[in-house]
Amino acid sequence: MSVLEALAQVLPSGQISTNETIRKQHSSDESYHTPELPDVVVYPKSAKEVSEVMKVAAINRIPVVPFGLGSSLEGSVIPYQKGITIDFSWMNQILEVLPDDFLVKVQPGVTRKQLEKELKKYGLFFSVDPGADATLGGMAATNASGTTSVKYGVMRDQVRDLEVVLADGTIIHTGSMAAKSSSGIHLNGLFVGSEGVLGCFTELTLKIHGIPEEMMAGRATFLTLDDAVEAVIHMLQAGIPVARVELVDEQSMKQINQFNDTTYFEAPTIFLEFHGNEAGLKQDVAFAKEILHDHECQDLAFESDTALRNQLWEARHNTAYAYLHHYPGKKQMVTDICVPVSKLADAIKHGRKAVDASGLPGGIVGHVGDGNYHILMMIDVNNPHDLAKANKVNEEIVSFALACGGTCTGEHGVGIGKTKYQKKEHGEALEVMRKLKTALDPKHILNPGKII
Incomplete structure (x- = not known):
């Protein structure tokens, strides 16, 4: 019995597809990694149906890749060994x-x-x-x-x-x-x-x-990255309950202004948000303003109105689109690392130098409150020189992060893009991970080739 015949015994025909267009839709994610088509895509509606699909895959030693919306950034859902992609979009209750x-x-x-x-x-x-x-x-x-x-x-x-x-x-x-x-x-x-x-x-x-009773968003501009990061560290040390604190570098602020037709200062900028009750929020914001000004804040604006607050955050959220709009025909390589917060300013400056040395257009944004930053580089995925330059930047920033006790990825995941750094980061603990993988998946059919 073929795998398709076996799947047809456990799923209705409308939940199984070998259509090439459907397979192409499941061949890639939002990353720059090379696509690969699965052999078949299935759409289960229950845990029992997923279980039956896994039993078929296990008997036939067929690779299985779980798939959500394909918005991952390190090739996590690309089925490089083909097989079955399980699309969970019908399990959406x-x-x-x-x-x-x-x-x-x-x-x-x-x-x-x-x-x-x-x-x-x-x-x-x-x-x-x-x-x-x-x-x-x-x-x-x-x-x-x-x-x-x-x-x-x-x-x-x-x-x-x-x-x-x-x-x-x-x-x-x-x-x-x-x-x-x-x-x-x-x-x-x-x-x-x-x-x-x-x-x-x-x-x-x-x-x-x-949902908090009150929310207040702010934007603070600084002369240097060091001033911006130190201001955040001191706010956290002071116990101010910051809900969001995002850093956008000078180059990215330029792209944001061009894309949104805004006139923000084109300098290292922090976007902040505070959650709480009305009385407590006033005290938190007042204390935060003191700390920001102590660190040479050049421009400071706060908004509590929902529409204005959303407009403020729209600038930060649209950073990636700002770059894509400015460089049509190119694709983004987005990478991230995470370091101890005390090392973040040095890490970002190191990352900026690496991007500048590559000659690729790109910017840096970061979750400055937890030491996680992202580099957005615009590349031609069909140009091997662009890919080599982007990979070199990635190697350099990961090496910096690991050298100061950080990690090769704060939130994007490992996928295939960062598997090569796992041994350096985890050492012998990687062998423990491999043993766990083998214990739970002895035939190595679940998303093979990823992470470990």
Whole structure:
């Protein structure tokens, strides 16, 4: 019996596709890595159907790649060994909102904005915002974070429980609904960030938060990167509860002005946001202003009006589009590292020099509150010289990050783009990861070639 015949026995025909257009749609992500078509794409509707697909794959030793929306940035969902791609877009139900427990249960295909819309009815929100309207299953798979992680934490901090289908089709739960537990090995931490190499997520129980009474957004411009980063460090040391704090470098501010027709100062700029009640927020903002001015802040603006606050953040969120619009025909190579916050200014200056030396147009943005920054480089993916230059920049910034106790990726994931740095970063611990992979997936059929 062929694999297609076996799949036809466990899924209706409308949930199986070998159409070339469909396969092309599942051959790549948002990265610059070379696409590869899967042999077949399946669209399960339940954990049981995913389990049956995995059983077919295990019997036939067929590679399986879980797929959300393809918004990953390191080739995590590209099926380089072909096989079966499991598209979770049909598993997109918000199963239960539990407002008294501050929890929500969702299927993996639910998107961030879909959940946001539903939670507003309850006066609640989900804190992780990676920018893209990614699926929650994909966000858990890459341990996504984003602009609010400085206050609320990353994806791993929001996951209470996962329903996971293992390589042999076994269905397990990794946690519970309890706020804490000392029982057993922490499987949530093992599976979140595993990028589909250990199992397929079919249900997630996530922590949610009350919408703050008041929000205040601000923009602060500095003469130097050192001043900007030191101002943030001192705000955090002072205990000011910053909800978002984002750094945009001078080159990126120029692109933002051109794209949005704005007239912001073209210098290192920090975008801030504070959440709280009215009285507390006034005190926090006043204290923050003192610290910002102590660090030679050149221009400072705060907005509490929702429309003006959103307009302020639009500039930061549109940075990538600003570059794409200015360099038509080119594609972005986006890479990220994370370092101790005390090393961030040096890391960004090092990264800026590396980009300038490459001759590639590009900018730097960063989640300055947690030491994570991104480089956006515009390249011609068909030009091997551009690719070589971009890879050289990537190598240089990763080496810098690892040398000062950081990591090769703060939130994009490893995929295939950063597998080569795993041994240098993790040492003998990489062998432990490989043993775990082999124990859970002895035939190595789950997203093969990724991470380890």
